Amino acid sequence: MKFSNVKTWLLVFTLLFALTACGNDATETNANANNEGEKLTIKLAHVTNDQSAIHLGSVKFKDIVEEKSNGSIEVEVIPGGQLGSEKDLVESTKLGTVDITIPSAAVLSNFVPKAAVLTLPYVIEGSDEQEKYETLKELAKSDAYKEIEKEADAQGLKLFSEAVWWVGDRHVTTKEKPVETLADMKGLKIRTPDAAAHTEPFKAMGANVTPMNITEVYYSLKTGAIEAQENSINQIYTNNFHEVQKYVNLTGHMTQNELPVLNKKWFDGLTEDQKSIIETAMFDAGVYMSELQLKQNEEELEILKENGMEVINTDLKEFKEATKDLYQIFGDAIDEKFYNDIIESQ
Template identity: 30%
Template sequence: MTNPSTFSRRTLLGAAAALSAVTLPSLAQTKTVLRISTPAVPDDWHAKMWTVFKDALEKSAPGEFDVQINLNASLFKQGTEPAAMARGNLELSSISAFDIAKLVPEFSVFTAGYMVRDPVQQQNIFNGPIGAELFKTVSEKMDVTPLATVYLGTRQLNLREVKNVKTPADLKGVKLRMPGSKEWLFLGEALGATATPLAFGEVYLGLKTGTIDGQDNPLPSVRAAKFYEVTKQIVLTSHLVDGIFIAISNKSFNALNAAQKQKVTAAAQAAAAYNNENRVKEEAQLVEFFKKEGLQVTTPDLDAFRKAVQTTYQNSDYAKVWPKGIVERINATK
C-alpha cells in the first residue's frame, strides 16, 4: 500500500515538473525580438556596431531581448527598411538622410554639401535641439524613432589626373561620377564639376578608361574599391560629412516600458560611438596609405568651396522646404 505522504510528494513533484515544462518555454517566448536589417558587409564598422548594440543590451537587460542581426541586405533590400519599419514588419535598421528626405523634405538640408563640417559637429547637431526637433518630425511622419547618429564618412574627391584644385572654378569640365539621383547630381554640379551618373560597380573601369575624370567617396570606400590603382590625386574637399541614423519602428518602441526604452537607446548610442571612433581613426590613417601608394593628397580652399556650394543650395528649390534659419543654426553649432 502506498504511503499517503509519498503519494502527495510524487503528485507535487509531478505537478511541478509539468508546470516547469509549460513555464520555461513561456519564459523564453517573453523575450522581445529585435530584428536588425542592414546592407552593411561584415567587415564594415557599421556592421560591427550592431554586435556592440546586442552586447550592450544583453548586459543592461539580460534575457529581455532577442537581438537578431541580418547583414548584407539579407532580410530587406537597401532602401526598403524605412517602409518595413513603418508597417511594423521590421524592428531596427540604419537609415540615411536621403531616405528620410523622401518623406521629410526639410531633412534634405543634410543631403546638401558643406552643411556639416566634421564628425564632432555632426554629433553636436543631432544630439542638440536641431536633432530633437527634426527627429520628432521624423517620428511623426515616418513612424520610426531615430536613436543615434552614425558617422558614415567624409566624402572627398578622387581624380585620375593631378589637377591644381583650389576653388570650385578649378573643377570646371571635370567629369565627376556621382550616384544617379537628382540630389547627388545637384551636389556634383554645385562643386563646380560636370556631374556624371554611373553605377558604383562601373566606376573603377570608368576611371581606368577616362569615361570619367574622378569620383567622390569617403576614403575607406576609395581603398576598399581600389580606386587608388587608377587615380593619381585625392582632393580633401570634405564636401559631405555623411551619416546614417539607427532607428527603431515606433510600433516596437512604443511596446517597450520606460526602462527598456532607455536601455535600447543607450545600446544604440554605444553602437554609434563604437562606429564613430573607429571610422574617424581609419580615415586619419588612410591619408598616409594613399600617399604611400603614390597619390598626391591636397587640400583646397575649403572656405571658398563651402561658400560657393551653400550659396548654390540656398538659391535652389531644395532650400525652399528647409526650416527657416536652419542653415544659420547649423553653422553656429560648434
C-alpha cells in the first residue's frame, strides 16, 4: 500500500472516530437535559379523611412544593387509607412504593422505637393544648429529640425533626357510661391504633384493648363490637363518632403529633434545590396544619356538644400515677436517661 493511501485511511478513521465521539457526547448531553427537565412526581399517602387537618396540611404541602418548584415537582396526595393502614404506609415508604407518609408518632414507633417517647401519657408539659404545642416546638429543637431523627435514618426513613405536625390531646369517648375516674376504665372494650404506645397505657389502666384500623371503628362502635375509642377532638368529629358515642371524656392521656417520613434513599437522590423545597414545605405545612388543628379542636368540641355529646372533666391524678413508669415497657429503646433527657429538654 502506498504511503499516501495509508495517510488517507488514517485521516478517514480519525474523522469517523471524532464524529462518533461527538455523537456520543451529544446523546449524553441530551439525556441529561431530558432528565433535568422531567417533572418529579411525589406520592404522599395518609390514612385520615379529606376533612381532617392532616389532609389539609398535606394539600398545603402540595401547594407550596408545586409553587416553589414552578411546577417542576408535582405532589399526588392520597388520603383515607386508600393504600393501607398507617403501618402499611410506613412499610411502603421504607420500600419506596410511597415517597412520603404522615403517621402518628405511636405508629412510627413500630419502626423507630425512640419515637414512642413522644406518645407516653402526660409526657408533654402544658396546662392546655396551646401551651403543649409551644412546648413540643421547643422540644423538637433539642438534641434529645434529634435522637429520633437519627434512628429514623438508620431505618431508611428521612424525618425532619423540627417539622411539627400537631394533632392534640387524645380523649376517650364512650357510649354507655362516662369515664370520671380510673375505676371506670376497668374492663372497658376500647379501640386503639395498632401500636404498643397506644395499647399499653390502656392495659395499665385496666381496659380491654382491641387494636383496629380507624376505617373500621365507626361500624364497630355502632354494632357494639367495641364500647369506646380514643382520638383527638378533630378525629372524633370528622369521623362522626358523635353519632354512636355519648361521652367525650377529657382524659388527655396522649398528646399526639404526626411525624412525616420520606423514603431516605429516594430523598438523598434528589437535587439540593428539590431537597430544600421539600423540607421547607414540610415545615411550613406543619405550622399551617397545627394552627388549623388547634382552632378546630376548640371549635369542634363545641359542635360535639351541640350534637348531644356530654363532656366529662375526668380526674386525672390516678391516670397519671398508673402510667408514670410506662416508658419501661420499651426497654432499651427508651431507657431512663433518654426519657429524662426528653423531660428536661422541655
